[in-house]
Amino acid sequence: MRDKIIVLASAAVGVAAVAMLVGVLIGRGDDGGDGFAEAVQDAAPAVVMLSLGGGAPNAADAAEPVQLGSGFVVSPDGLIVSSASVVGTLPVARAVFADGIARQAEVVGRDDEAGVVLLKVAGDTPFKFLKFSDDEPEAGTRVLLMGAPYGLTGSVSSGIISSPGRKLNPTAPYGLIQTDAALTAGGSGGPLLDDDGEVLGVAEASLSANPGVAYAMPAAVVKAAVERMRPKG
Numbered sequence: 566m567r568d569k570i571i572v573l574a575s576a577a578v579g580v581a582a583v584a585m586l587v588g589v590l591i592g593r594g595d596d597g598g599d600g601f602a603e604a605v606q607d608a609a610p611a612v613v614m615l616s617l618g619g620g621a622p623n624a625a626d627a628a629e630p631v632q633l634g635s636g637f638v639v640s641p642d643g644l645i646v647s648s649a650s651v652v653g654t655l656p657v658a659r660a661v662f663a664d665g666i667a668r669q670a671e672v673v674g675r676d677d678e679a680g681v682v683l684l685k686v687a688g689d690t691p692f693k694f695l696k697f698s699d700d701e702p703e704a705g706t707r708v709l710l711m712g713a714p715y716g717l718t719g720s721v722s723s724g725i726i727s728s729p730g731r732k733l734n735p736t737a738p739y740g741l742i743q744t745d746a747a748l749t750a751g752g753s754g755g756p757l758l759d760d761d762g763e764v765l766g767v768a769e770a771s772l773s774a775n776p777g778v779a780y781a782m783p784a785a786v787v788k789a790a791v792e793r794m795r796p797k798g
Contacts (some may be wrong), residue, residue, distance in 0.1 A: 614713035635712030647754035674794025712755025732789035748779035
C-alpha cells in the first residue's frame with residue numbers, strides 16, 4: 566500500500582510539472598493572465614495603418630496603386646513613427662486608426678541612418694501612444710508584433726527575440742533585432758512590443774523565403790531618431 570501511495574504521489578507531481586510547463590508554453594504568466602491579451606488591448610488604439618498613393622485602401626477608382634504599411638503613435642499630440650521603407654519620399658500619408666477614423670499624416674522628419682520617419686496627425690483630444698522600452702533586448706524574450714499586413718488592421722503575431730543585435734551588413738551602424746514573429750507585406754513600420762506593451766523596436770523587413778525570420782530597428786536607436794526629428798517649438 567505504501568509503495569502504491571508513493572507511485573500515485575509521484576504521478577501527481579509529474580502531472581503538475583507538465584501543467585506548469587504547458588502554462589508557460591501557451592504564454593500564461595504567473596498571475597494567470599492570458600498571454601498578450603492585455604498588452605494588445607492597451608496598444609491597439611495607438612497602432613495605425615498607413616495608406617500611401619491612390620485613394621482609399623482597395624478603392625477601385627484609385628489613380629495609382631495604393632501602398633500599405635503600419636505605424637504607431639509615440640506622443641499625445643499625434644506624432645507617428647514608421648519605417649522609412651514604407652513612406653519613401655512621399656510628403657503625406659493617410660493614417661487609419663483602430664476605430665476606423667482616417668487622418669492625414671504629414672511627414673515631419675526622416676532619419677535615413679535609423680531607417681525611420683516621423684509623421685504628424687491632428688486631433689481634438691490627446692492620442693493614445695506607446696512608450697519606448699528602456700530595457701536591452703535579450704534573446705529568448707517573448708515579443709508581440711502589431712500592424713496592418715495586407716491592410717488587415719489590428720493584426721497581431723507573437724514570438725521571441727532570436728538575436729538582439731543581428732548585423733546583416735558588417736558596415737551597418739546598428740544591429741537589428743531578429744525575431745520569429747510573423748511579418749508580412751504591410752506590417753513594416755509596426756511596433757515590436759514586450760509583454761508590458763512597451764516598444765522594443767520598429768518592424769523593418771522579413772525574409773520572404775522564411776516567414777520565421779523578421780527584423781526590427783531597436784527602440785534605443787528609434788527613440789534617439791525621434792528626438793532629432795521632433796518638431797521644435
